[in-house]
Amino acid sequence: MSLEQSRQKGFFHDLETMSRNQRDEYLWNRMSDLLGFAYDNSKAFKKRMNDAGLTPADIRSPADWALIPALPKKDLVHVQLSEPDLGGLLTCKPGDLRHIYMSPGPIVDPEARQQDYWGFAEAFYAAGFRKSDIVQMTFSYHFTPAGLMMEEPLHEIGCSVFPAGPGNTDGQIEVMTRLGVTGFVGMASFLKIIADKAESKGLNLKNDFRLKVAFVAAERLAESLRSELEERFGMRIRQGYGTADLGCIAYECPEKNGMHLSSRCYVEICDPESKKPLPFGETGEVVVTPFNKAYPLIRLATGDLSAMQEQNCPCGRTAPGLKGILGRVDDTVKVKGQFIYPSQVGEALKNFSGISSWKLVAANPDGRDRISLYLFCSRDTDVVTVSKAFQDKIKLRAEIIISQDEKDFLETDPKIEDRRTWDK
Ligand SMILES: [Zn+2]
Numbered sequence: 159m160s161l162e163q164s165r166q167k168g169f170f171h172d173l174e175t176m177s178r179n180q181r182d183e184y185l186w187n188r189m190s191d192l193l194g195f196a197y198d199n200s201k202a203f204k205k206r207m208n209d210a211g212l213t214p215a216d217i218r219s220p221a222d223w224a225l226i227p228a229l230p231k232k233d234l235v236h237v238q239l240s241e242p243d244l245g246g247l248l249t250c251k252p253g254d255l256r257h258i259y260m261s262p263g264p265i266v267d268p269e270a271r272q273q274d275y276w277g278f279a280e281a282f283y284a285a286g287f288r289k290s291d292i293v294q295m296t297f298s299y300h301f302t303p304a305g306l307m308m309e310e311p312l313h314e315i316g317c318s319v320f321p322a323g324p325g326n327t328d329g330q331i332e333v334m335t336r337l338g339v340t341g342f343v344g345m346a347s348f349l350k351i352i353a354d355k356a357e358s359k360g361l362n363l364k365n366d367f368r369l370k371v372a373f374v375a376a377e378r379l380a381e382s383l384r385s386e387l388e389e390r391f392g393m394r395i396r397q398g399y400g401t402a403d404l405g406c407i408a409y410e411c412p413e414k415n416g417m418h419l420s421s422r423c424y425v426e427i428c429d430p431e432s433k434k435p436l437p438f439g440e441t442g443e444v445v446v447t448p449f450n451k452a453y454p455l456i457r458l459a460t461g462d463l464s465a466m467q468e469q470n471c472p473c474g475r476t477a478p479g480l481k482g483i484l485g486r487v488d489d490t491v492k493v494k495g496q497f498i499y500p501s502q503v504g505e506a507l508k509n510f511s512g513i514s515s516w517k518l519v520a521a522n523p524d525g526r527d528r529i530s531l532y533l534f535c536s537r538d539t540d541v542v543t544v545s546k547a548f549q550d551k552i553k554l555r556a557e558i559i560i561s562q563d564e565k566d567f568l569e570t571d572p573k574i575e576d577r578r579t580w581d582k
Contacts, residue, residue: 173421176421181476206229209227248453279310287312293319294320407423445459485500494554512535
């Protein structure tokens with residue numbers, strides 16, 4: 159088998175191909191072990207449990223897991239500042255950690271001395287990185303964990319790493335071409351900047367570069383951009399999903415059909431308000447428990463929206479999948495007991511080529527919830543058909559407002575705005 163064929167095959171470890179029963183048993187063993195340890199060693203977690211009237215004895219099966227109150231990511235900074243040792247979240251002394259980072263928030267991100275702490279090795283292997291690849295790491299190496307977090311899995315696999323960090327496009331191009339770099343890690347948008355700059359200097363992306371594989375993250379990856387870059391360099395590009403506090407959560411395999419859940423954490427999709435799990439397949443907030451004892455972030459509510467899907471994947475990995483990141487909880491609105499997500503609205507409008515941008519506004523001028531869908535669109539857009547498509551998808555009626563002079567307003571985030579006010 160050639161190296162290029164081998165990039166599409168195989169697994170980093172056998173946790174990826176467990177049967178459903180094995181997987182359930184494996185996860186529950188890790189969860190219950192972590193639960194007991196965190197309760198005994200993390201003051202913050204013990205307090206969270208006790209405040210809810212719980213002890214580990216109350217959590218007897220995975221079905222009980224959601225009894226544990228979730229920790230919203232936006233509360234993390236306050237917990238960390240409330241007491242020493244990151245608010246009692248740490249179960250070791252800060253000086254026993256391998257690295258300590260700070261990511262925006264500002265949130266402190268500890269990294270303990272354990273192999274593949276952030277759990278990205280299986281993700282990089284699935285993406286196609288192999289022993290003896292020379293990899294250019296373009297995530298930042300200071301303050302944020304990104305650079306070192308993404309470098310560690312490459313050493314696990316046996317790659318050599320050039321720690322480039324971000325920026326300095328000319329320098330990046332020189333390194334890639336002189337060293338014969340075969341792997342890229344960073345943002346896809348930066349790889350495009352590198353490609354455009356290299357071509358403007360008269361370089362040929364297939365002959366002067368040897369890039370074969372890339373792992374991209376930290377931004378929404380447009381399929382058009384992926385295909386363009388894969389074609390121009392003659393390489394494969396796969397993406398992963400993780401956060402600076404949690405590490406790897408899910409990742410793409412060669413099949414590129416959603417992201418398999420990582421074996422190093424327990425993932426729930428929950429109602430953004432109650433933080434209770436939703437039926438399989440529904441859209442909700444990603445709530446994650448990584449199996450890290452030094453910093454047990456049990457049920458961290460990420461604020462990201464996604465949905466689970468059965469993978470039945472030809473790659474052989476058996477973990478269920480995430481449909482990618484479908485938005486942020488902060489960009490949703492709850493109307494008549496129902497959440498509306500930007501991705502749902504986009505889905506409802508996707509067949510109307512005349513609509514170039516939109517924004518959904520919830521308001522309650524007379525104390526009653528009303529939703530308005532502002533559209534910037536061509537004159538032949540049929541408002542009645544749009545209204546029906548919206549109602550079919552969202553199950554709520556929206557007032558459609560054609561806006562010809564507010565394109566700027568429509569293109570600013572968030573796509574969904576809540577302007578309702580509630581008087582006491
Ligand atoms: Zn797969």
